[in-house]
Amino acid sequence: KNEVEQSPQNLTAQEGEFITINCSYSVGISALHWLQQHPGGGIVSLFMLSSGKKKHGRLIATINIQEKHSSLHITASHPRDSAVYICAVIRDFGNEKLTFGTGTRLTIIP
Amino acid sequence: DVKVTQSSRYLVKRTGEKVFLECVQDMDHENMFWYRQDPGLGLRLIYFSYDVKMKEKGDIPEGYSVSREKKERFSLILESASTNQTSMYLCASSAPLHFGNGTRLTVT
Numbered sequence: 649k650n651e652v653e654q655s656p657q658n659l660t661a662q663e664g665e666f667i668t669i670n671c672s673y674s675v676g677i678s679a680l681h682w683l684q685q686h687p688g689g690g691i692v693s694l695f696m697l698s699s700g701k702k703k704h705g706r707l708i709a710t711i712n713i714q715e716k717h718s719s720l721h722i723t724a725s726h727p728r729d730s731a732v733y734i735c736a737v738i739r740d741f742g743n744e745k746l747t748f749g750t751g752t753r754l755t756i757i758p
Numbered sequence: 759d760v761k762v763t764q765s766s767r768y769l770v771k772r773t774g775e776k777v778f779l780e781c782v783q784d785m786d787h788e789n790m791f792w793y794r795q796d797p798g799l800g801l802r803l804i805y806f807s808y809d810v811k812m813k814e815k816g817d818i819p820e821g822y823s824v825s826r827e828k829k830e831r832f833s834l835i836l837e838s839a840s841t842n843q844t845s846m847y848l849c850a851s852s853a854p855l856h857f858g859n860g861t862r863l864t865v866t
Binding site: 681688690691692693696734736743744745746748749750751 | 789791798799800801802803806808816848850852853854855856857858859860
């Protein structure tokens with residue numbers, strides 16, 4: 649069993665829909681990243697969370713440390729949000745090594 | 759704009775060749791990482807470095823070595839390339855976390 653599990657693996661939605669991607673982990677962590685990867689390979693960190701909730705534009709990320717669960721929400725989804733979203737955890741604060749989920753492929757249809 | 763630059767986007771090499779993948783960051787970061795990304799397996803850590811000349815093995819170091827002679831440069835070396843090393847290779851540095859655009863390596 650992977651230490652970091654994401655669901656769903658694939659998600660197709662209509663433009664404007666509210667999107668939720670989930671991440672569960674089975675190990676102790678110091679922080680969690682939500683990453684975005686567009687076709688072509690480049691990866692961008694959207695959020696780094698160690699507690700609570702963060703918001704940036706239409707994106708919201710939450711984490712519940714006790715339940716070992718995080719969610720990424722996208723409000724008013726747009727075709728440009730189509731990408732692979734990856735959850736990654738930092739187990740040891742200070743060395744920043746990441747353990748990754750296998751990603752969620754999101755497709756937003758106009 | 760901060761940058762992590764990988765020297766090649768696409769690379770084709772023959773089995774048995776020695777391959778160098780170069781990564782340079784301009785953010786004065788202490789930590790640098792090499793990952794590979796494969797369908798169904800996600801991203802996996804090959805090696806990381808937390809200071810010049812310091813390195814630690816990641817989850818899949820077999821068949822790879824690294825070099826960090828200067829703070830800004832972290833090189834991944836495939837001593838004798840094999841077909842099972844065909845993959846997307848991503849360099850990253852932190853903190854904060856930044857990735858390069860990746861090198862898609864094909865070994866024939």
